[in-house]
Amino acid sequence: MTALLRRIAPQLLTLLAVLVLVTVFFPGFLSVGFSGDRLVGSPIDVLKRGAPVALLAIGMTLVIATRGIDLSVGAVMAICGAVAAAAVDRGWGLGAAIPLALGAGLLCGLWNGFLVAVLRIQPIVATLILMVAGRGIAQLVTAGQILTFSDEGFAFLGSGTFLGLPVPAWAWILAGIVAGLVVRRTALGLLIESVGVNLRASRLAGVDSTVLLVTVYMISGLCAAVAGLIVTGDIRGADANNAGLWLELDAILAVAIGGTSLLGGRFSILASLIGAMIIQSINTGILLAGFPPEFNLVIKAVLVLMILMLQSPRLSDAARGLATRRRRTDEGAAAPRAVKEAPR
Amino acid sequence: MLLEARGLLKRFPGTVALDGVGFGLAAGEVHALLGENGAGKSTLIKCLTGAYRRDGGEILLDGQPVDPRSTFEAQELGIGTVYQEVNLLPNLTVAENLTLGRQPRRLGLTSRRGMRALAREMLAGYGLDIDVERDLGAYSVAVQQIVAIARAVHLSGKVLILDEPTASLDAREVAMLFEVVRRLRDRGLGIVFVSHFLDQVFAISDRITVLRNGRHIATTEAATLDRVRLINLMLGRELEQATTHGRTAHDAGAEVLRAEGLGKRGRIAPFDLSVRAGEVIGMAGLLGSGRTETAEVLFGAAAADSGTVRDAKGPLDVSTPARAIASGFGFAPEDRKTDGIIGDLSVRENIALALQAHRGWARPIPRAEQRRLAEDFIRRLDIRTPGPEKPVGQLSGGNQQKVILARWLAMNPRFLILDEPTRGIDVGAHAEVLRLIEEMVAGGMSLLVISSELEELVAVSDRVIVVRDRSHVAELTGQEITTDAIVRAIAAPGANLEAAE
Amino acid sequence: MIRTLFASASALVLATAASAQVVGFSQIGSESGWRAAETTVTNQEAEARGIQLQFSDAQQKQENQIAAVRSFIAQGVDAILLAPVVATGWDAVLEEAKEAEIPVVLLDRMVDSDPSLYLTAVGSDLVHEGEVAGQWLVDHVADQPCRVVELQGTTGSSPAIDRKTGFENAIKGHDNIEIVRSQTGNFTRAEGKTVMESFLQAENGGADICALYAHNDDMAVGAIQAIKEAGLKPGEDILVVSIDAVPDIFQAMAAGEANATVELTPNMAGPAFDALKAYWDNGTEPPKFIQTESKLYTQADDPQAEYDRRKDLGY
Secondary structure (H helix, E strand, C coil): HHHHHHHHHHHHHHHHHHHHHHHHHHHHHHHHHHHCCEEEHHHHHHHHHHHHHHHHHHHHHHHHHHCCCCCCCCHHHHHHHHHHHHHHHCCCCCCHHHHHHHHHHHHHHHHHHHHHHHHHCCCCHHHHHHCCCCHHHHHHHHHHCCCEECCCHHHHHHCECCCCHHHHHHHHHHHHHHHHHHHCCCCHHHHHHHHHHHHHHHHHHHCCHHHHHHHHHHHHHHHHHHHHHHHHHHHHHECCCCCCCCCHHHHHHHHHCCCCCCCCCCCCCHHHHHHHHHHHHHHHHHHHCCCCCCHHHHHHHHHHHHHHHHHHHHHHHHCCCCCCCHHHHHCCCCCCCCCCCCCC | CCEEEEEEEEEEEEEEEEEEEEECCCCCEEEEECCCCCCCHHHHHHHHHCCCCEEEEEEEEEEECCCCHHHHHHHCCCCEEECCCCCCCCEHHHHHHHHHCCCCEEEEECCHHHHHHHHHHHHHHHCCCCCCCHHHHHCCCCHHHHHHHHHHHCCCCCEEEEEEECCCCHHHHHHHHHHHHHHHCCCEEEEEECCCCHHHHHHHCCCEEEECCEEEEEEEEHHHHCHHHHHHHHHHCCCCCCCCCCCCCCCCCCCEEEEEEEEEECCEEEEEEECCCCCCEEEEEECCCCCHHHHHHHHHHCCCEEEEECCCEEEECCCCCHHHHHEEEEEECCCHHHCCCCCCEEEEHHHHHHHHHCEECCCCEEHHHHHHHHHHHHHHHHCCCCCCEEEEEHHCCHHHHHHHHHHHHHHHEEEEECCCCCCCCCCHHHHHHHHHHHHHHHCCCCEEECCCCHHHHHHCCCCEEEEHHHHHHHEEEEECCCHHHHHHHHHEEEEEEEECE | CCHHHHHHHHHHHHHCCCCCEEEEEEECCCCCCHHHHHHHHHHHHHHCCEEEEEEEEEECCHHHHHHHHHHHHCCCCCEEECCCCCCCCCCCHHHHHHHHHEEEEEEEECCCCCCHHHCCCEEEHHHHHHHHHHHHHHHCCCCEEEEEEEEEEECHHEEEEEHHHHHHHHHCCCCCCCEEEEEEEECCHHHHHHHHHHHHHHHHHCCCEEEEEEECCCHHHHCCCCCCCCCCEEECCEEEEEEEEEHHHHHHHCCCCCCEECCCCCCCCCHHHHHHHHHHHHHHCCCCECCEEEEEEEHHCHHHHHHHHHCCCCC
């Protein structure tokens, strides 16, 4: 438990700092109230609006832990949203639309996994294919239009409320818990980390890396499918051109802020989810603060840069060194070394 | 002396890669540099070419001390290097590759005509008749190799270092390359030739220097050296006329496994292997002779393209490591860092990994049980670690090796392959690993031990298989097992050592 | 299939009878619903006039367009319609057309070439669209104070800049109307909704907002959902005015959830054909820029009928 806390402490502190910063510019930011039987307020908006990136970040964390990357998730969102909207549009009902969309997501993941694990194409190239082609596929499904529908059940997925909380917030929280339990209560997490650190050695230890890699890309596809259902339900229409556009980058950013190395290995889904909330807090904060829109991207970039700089190992080493030196000079040149070296 | 190194010292964390090594190269000679893996050949070359900064010693070129800080500086000084993998650009033309960085200019622009002329001039005297306007990648590796040499000679002009230049050439191409090397030697260049093909070394070299464990062992005229003596120098064993098998044989039981006609084209010729319960099979051979390749086809790390493996009950599937493991095999590879340990993961996770992979992801080994397993092996194998949660990458080499042994012992395989189990570990750990081998065999496990340490093989093996030229060429049993006999078997001149394939 | 055959056969008969004019049309592509609708309407307008239309889809590439125009010149068509994908690089091919005495009419977008190289250009005035939208709001709220939130198009794009300018021109001098928040919604439905949620949050749950001005209908449709989910009535509690007149906004208007939209007509070809006819008949030179009408539609204009009329145009 303490190990977990130590792992996510930098992310929690960063989130806290961002929340404080936004509150300075928009004082009402942290207030939450009831409107009827549902919670309203900016924190709730963050939980809701952060859902797509948070969901993508779950799958992305696992993919990145295997030393891969999945650039296609934004396009997969568009495909799955389009498939679900098309199913509902034809009157097949939500009972068919959801399994079809999730199936489409799994299929996309299977394709990526096949390219990466079987054909051994570099993940960034392999998933780039679907990233580019995916929107085209989604446009074929929607015939190039924004495919709108009026199915209340489907809209509920994107904009409904359950027990006071928005459905999208439930979706990512539940998905995060399920994914966390699955990877940590089974051996999946260990095997993923092992493959990410040293694929060759893992294979020689008997790890079936092919199945494992295909599995993580399929999980990523599944997460993208859920995210696609949510954004499609939210606007009651499948927008093939814009659904999930650039969200793969936010998802990668969330994983990076969450402290999982892009070189694979140790990962934390919880930290990635906090990373997603940090990003969404910044997004929502920028909208609420009322700056002219020309500043949006610059502000976001500066904040993200600051966060990543604070987490940079070299900078923190330097900061520690600086603190040590200052303490040493404070205590006088002759004083013994005050800082104990960490045991090797 | 054209190029001379005195008392070169190079340390890496935990090891001394060069320990006061001296090396002298005369103008107009081909000087072979030999040694097993980890002997210090490549470190020496990298110090000479500025790729590494040395920690001590001096380098003299034409009697003047030099201190190249990069391969570029070394080139400027006159020391050029050509590596096994040609490091030119296959998608540029031959002329562009040759003149890159010093294209002839006219009116400030690259002159294609000037470039062609310069390229032809540079290639003159190499006996190559090629179109310099075609992409380099369109030509064979041998031609590319010669183009790389031409470039290096043109840029540097005094010393040419050839690092395993023949590794991917066939016999005809080797002959072509050697023709070029002889011409350059006759022009007065000093040439350093690194190779582990002994026939080639004898064919081309004037002098031979042998390194072992980061130390200079010997420098002799090639003409006065014979093959057996050279191998002894490389493996560090003086010819022992009367060394006999160190101890009594294990009580080998019935045959538990049999490989028939197992092989993979280009890696290891088909071989038969019979394994009995509780015996140690030693495997000896020079680097690249096919010993690791034997292990790889047995374990499915490189799937065999011929032959079968069977036990008393029937055929076994060893086409992938996971399947070989399911058949009761284990494999501790030669290169621990890249093939063995999962550096960032803990000792506990590394020990549990094979067992967990075998059980499948859905049947996790409970954390408490993993811990018990790890603590048990830490005690039994005396693994020096602050605890089971320490990342294994931070342990010493010997302790990493023990962690990998623990990983396999946890599986309790019937047949375990140990490739260079004692390489790069200190003396104490060395003895412990040998003790562990005895323990495992006493428990009925069968072992295949691959090693360059001949005394070690003599001490532990019930049988020794000698590999040469990607074939199993000899099998020694009982009293036949002596370092002398092994060296002779390795040294027996092969039909064609040059042609790898 | 048979019907198309029959239709084209009869068109051919008609055309031959009137010694039909042949017009080449080089379209950019079909990147948006509006572009698809423009292609559909151009075909309809040509058919109605008995003009034989040669259609060429450039798939967003200028070289395809130049090739298409050259092939039209080689065929000796009577006129060329060109919706240019970029503004520059047209001089040579336009000169070739001029030498061949084939009039060229630009649709929807302008080029940087000398105006003498083309007959006329038909397009909308983005600033004017914003002005029409602003004027509607000015007329609608009269003297009541009105706090407006604005959903901008993609930051830096010319529709976003011009539609903002036009709206601000219209409300200038009406101090009761004030733009209190302005953010980009990137012309998309999803961002329109997200940004509107933050507006509602920031403006007292929406109670302080009198009207929404969206630079396109898609963002307005998203924002309408956000308003509804916040428990307010779009069209009543918060007025909604936007631009483009795509089918979905008429559906919202029919439901009373949107108040007004300004049409960016996909019918650029109609005015172009009219100008060409006058030119062919008696050599009348049209003005160098023909501005299409930026027609205002409100709930009073039978939105359901407008929806039905548009829904099959390919939007």
